[in-house]
Amino acid sequence: MELDGFILGVSSGVTCVAFCAPALVPYLLGEGKGISQNALLTVQFLLGRLLGYLLFAVLAWGINRSILQGMSKPSLLLLIGAAYVVFSVLLIYYGFFRQKTACAMTRTNGLRSRLMTQWPVSIPLVAGFALGLSFCPPFLLAFSNALEKTSLLQTMLFFFAFFLGTAIFFIPTPFVGIFRGFSALKIIGKMAAGLIGVYYLYSGIVMLIGGIKI
């Protein structure tokens, strides 16, 4: 099991759910269904996210095979190290300074309302997929982490573990009332993501130094 993917998911999952719950929860509330039906909608939503993540896993593997495998070790270290530095700086900025939401799903309101009238069953799935394709800093960091994996299976397992880590925080979503007092958790989640960014910044700098030294 890709433990680092899971840990990265757990550490940014609070942020993920805190920022994207404002889009998911009103939808669940709007549907006005019971806990079990809300749970079903949440599962559909999560399935959509998983599809989005797995698509990125294939993309990361493709980049690895087509570009990275032909590169020398120092160049590879420099490239991945630079990616770590850039994305971790983004994550730190996002964790400690950026106040607004970074979730792609919040930008899909128009599309969601159109889909709602035509294919109501697909809404949670599409919404989850849109969230899965979100270029938020924790996700980009996961993406650059996945670039290091050499096989498709490893890359997919990494994203699957990342998904599992973030999905834990969606478990209470059917009990939508819980999210009313969510502001503190949102701040803690953002800050935790920022701190994880500091750790990855350190890892990136170490890789860059390693790439320069070789």
Place this chain on the structure above:
Amino acid sequence: MKKDAPGGRSIPIKRSLLKTFLLCLPMMLLTFMMLTQGSIPTEGGRLFALAVTFFFFNVLFFLMVRTEKTDRFRSILFVTLAVCFVISFVSNLIEVRGSMAISRADMIEGETPFCHLVIPMTIIPAVLTKTIIFPGKILGDHAIAGMFVLWIGISLALGRGLCSWFCFFGGLEDGFSRILKRPLIKNINKKWTYLPYAVLLVVVLMAALTLSPTYCEWLCPFKTVTEFVEITSVKVLMQTIIFVSLFIGLVVVLPILTKRRTQCGLFCPLGAVQSVTNKTNPFEVRIDQGKCVKCNKCVSVCPTFSIDEESLGRERVKTSCTKCGKCVDACPQKALFYHVKGASLTSGLDRYRLLFLYPAFVVLATMAGGFVQDAIVKTIKLISTGSMI
């Protein structure tokens, strides 16, 4: 003892000397037993240290009971504990190892003393792997098991009171925070009070991932004044730069500038855990809105940012309250008071404070006793021989 005030609440008035003495008698007996541990030392220096420590502790407790000021006297002992801990611990390290730095060989031998700040990050790996991810001993001096037992007991008795009545590190920043008369930095964004929870989440996850005590290795500022890993690699050098910077920033500079305990209130992951234990603890600090004139004195003096306008409205301090008593002392209207959960809010307020003071002071005296005596002995040695060792 008490007179009635409008609204049915009783206002405590000063006790007689005899009654204060009688109330302090149990503490005298307890501290005597603790400090002597059943035998009075015969060596002059040790006997002197014992007498001074016993007198010092009991005078402070007497004044607490007599004047009804808690933090004023608690802080003296709390800061003394921190300073004496550093003197005693560092001199012992140098005596045994010849240096404050711990070598890899000593770590492998399990010679690293275990401190309470490591507790949160050891729990998940202990559950997952059935091992303690700390290079210390399970039993014996400075042992892991002993610290766990102490932590559980004190958390049950005092909740986050541990941070103001037990933690031998907190006194350092408490001392620095009292240097200036007025704070130079007054406005700190409320969002930073959530940082300890984020630090806790990250260090626990990273400890589970790397199976190493992340906070100790990378972040603990107090290694600067206790012990640290010998610098033998770039990684350890970076770790040293980080924890020394955190010490200078969070334990020295910011407490001086803000007059707050910034490490405890804005960073410490154990503090975040202790805030949760406040929920399972019988003691709390309450606010009487009827008496409160909204002068915000309590808001501005609270060292751990545990009171704001919202808490005044709710008549409760936040869960991050360390029960230091600074707000209770500072309130000109006596609107803040120690309280036992579930008990009456209109009578017996002074009794609640006493009920809290006994266990809290016993904890503080127990923690401080050995270190204060040892620091006195070492100081006498320094004066008479020119060396502490």
